[in-house]
Amino acid sequence: MLFVAHLPPEVSPERYDTSLKVILAMAHYHLGLPFNRLESFQQMLGQPLPDATQWELVEQVADVGYVVFNHLQGYAAQLEVVFQDDTRARVLSLIKENQAEPPPARQAIYTTALRCEGARSVCLFFTGRQHAGENLDDLMALRQPGLPRMLRMADALAANTLKRHGDRVVNLNCLTHARRQFVDIQAFFPGECDQVIAAIATVYQQEAQCVEAELNPAQRLAHHQAHSAPVMASLKRWMQQQFDEKQVEPNSRLGQAFNYMLKRWAALTGFLRIPGAPLDNNPVEQVLKLSVRYRNNSLFYKTLHGAYVGDVIASLIETCRLNGVNPIDYLSALLHNRSAVFADPAAWLPWTFESALTPNAQAPPLGDTPPVSGHAGVLGVAVP
Known part of the structure; x- marks a missing residue:
């Protein structure tokens, strides 16, 4: 006769705790730590965590976060000011396309940062072949008719110019870039x-x-x-x-x-x-350092899907930072309340999620789930 030993009620059926998924996402997409470096760190702690497993875990964060990311784009499009800029990116699947015969018409790969300011601050990242002007054009398509023209701050590169919605913005150029000429x-x-x-x-x-x-x-x-x-x-x-x-x-x-x-x-x-017109494009160049740090440390994304996962998570983390919200608490709340997030993403923005939490839908504070193994996980977070 076989007897099945059931887990105690205080032990989650999930093999990996939510706190681990969130800390992995923070370590990789905010700190820029490569998965293989984190794997080596875990190995030293006696708790192996292969890089492929790490990817699966951070993908779960983006799998709920993308709903909020999509909603944030609509919210950002209604704000008063946008700062825009590009930096180079590496996506292996696109680099492979560049080596095909014939090569694609556009071979450059960018990460665009759009920092929108108004009642709240929103930071959005987009990685792919589109440059900043095209990504902002897509965002402006979501702007409600009748609103005043958005103040668009950028440097004077042609890649930042809007082709479809240029009449809906007031073009401003960066005084710091002008100073740099001298x-x-x-x-x-x-x-x-x-x-x-x-x-x-x-x-x-x-x-x-x-x-x-x-x-x-x-x-x-x-x-x-x-x-x-x-x-x-x-x-x-x-x-x-x-x-x-x-x-x-x-x-x-x-x-x-x-x-x-x-x-x-x-x-x-x-x-x-113009009231509220900024002097320079420094605010978006500051947030672009996040993408530069990722490129310098983790080097590349493997596919466009991987780049999209990075854009989603980095956008949510940076938007939290700009609004004084703890990103660990926020991403944990999204994972613990997946169904509610999909039902009403507007209630789960970084500045609204706390009011959406109920006694039945509150994420436990980081580290409250008792570890089963007793070993430390990534950056000291317990892995059940």
């Missing part, structure tokens, strides 16, 4: 470059005062019009005068730097006309 040639034209850099520094000093005084958009606009506008107007007159008096060769590096600013003057000085 920093790069400062050793060759110190006097002229110092004058431009000093003028831009004055603008940033005024911006710092606005931040310190916690001015609202209208007050900030008035402050810049009073203190920054004269500085920028004087700078524009001086640069134009250099050309008029033939003090600068238009095709020289200094002339090209002057032309960069003069041709984009309206887009570079939107903060002098």
Whole structure:
């Protein structure tokens, strides 16, 4: 006669605890730790966790997170400001396509970051052959008719330009990128470059005062019009005068730097006309460091599906960070309440999920599930 030993009620039927899945997702997609490095770490702890198993576990996080990721795109499309930029990406399946005969028309691979600001902050990552302008075009297709034009901050690359919804955005260019034109040639034209850099520094000093005084958009606009506008107007007159008096060769590096600013003057000085217009694209470049860190450490995605899983998880983690939400608690709540998330993703956004939790639908705090084996898992998290 055979007797089956049933698990005690306090032991989860899941082989791997939710906390392990979430910490793996954080370690791989936020810290950029490769799966094989985590496998080696687990082996040293005496609790083997093959890289293939790690992939299956983080895929489960994305399998519920993608519902929120899709909803966040619709939410982000209604916000007031968007920052956009690209960085290079590696996807092995696409690299293999590039080696085929004939090769695809577009061979470049990008990760785009879109950081949307308004009542809340949303960060979205997209990896594939589309560049930032095309990804933002797709996002703008979700924007409700009748809303004011979204403020679009980007550098002046053609890849950032919208083709289908350009009339629905106000194009702004990055003042930091303009400044960089002069920093790069400062050793060759110190006097002229110092004058431009000093003028831009004055603008940033005024911006710092606005931040310190916690001015609202209208007050900030008035402050810049009073203190920054004269500085920028004087700078524009001086640069134009250099050309008029033939003090600068238009095709020289200094002339090209002057032309960069003069041709984009309206887009570079939107903060002098539009309430809430940002000065630069630094906010999205800061979040793009997440993708750069992943590329430098984990090197590549194997397939587009793997890249999509990374985009989903990285977007949720970064959106949590921008809104002061603990991403471990948030991703754990999504995994523990899968059916509720699919039924109403709007209730499970990083800033709404706590109110959606009920006594019957609350994720246990990280580490509350007692380990069966007694061994430590990834970064010290217990593995049942």
